[in-house]
Amino acid sequence: MRRQQRLELVFTEFLPDKLTDGKLYISMQYATASHKCCCGCGYDVVTPISPKDWQLTFDGRSISLKPSIGNWSYPCRSHYWIQQNRVVWCDPVDQADRSVTRYRGRWSRLKGWLASWR
């Protein structure tokens, strides 16, 4: 598996059934963008464009999407931004690890506190 660093724009009316790695498909007619997960895992990522979902910026040459793409529900759990066709990678695993550690710390303090009342 190879992480994408750049996406190629494909403007289309209908999104194809089979997406190609490294391409960002944009359907203005249906206000939807779609691409294969940039980590190379093969999952399709569909991003509806609306004020409530993703906002798409087209500067005449390249596309940016807001907010970031967080594939929490996919096994890869990849997290990245698409900025001017570039894929800007974030590190979700690291963040998750830290919050688990913090949670464990709090839990062991709570257990100690409970034990002191026994």
Ligand SMILES: [Zn+2]
């Ligand atoms: Zn992935």
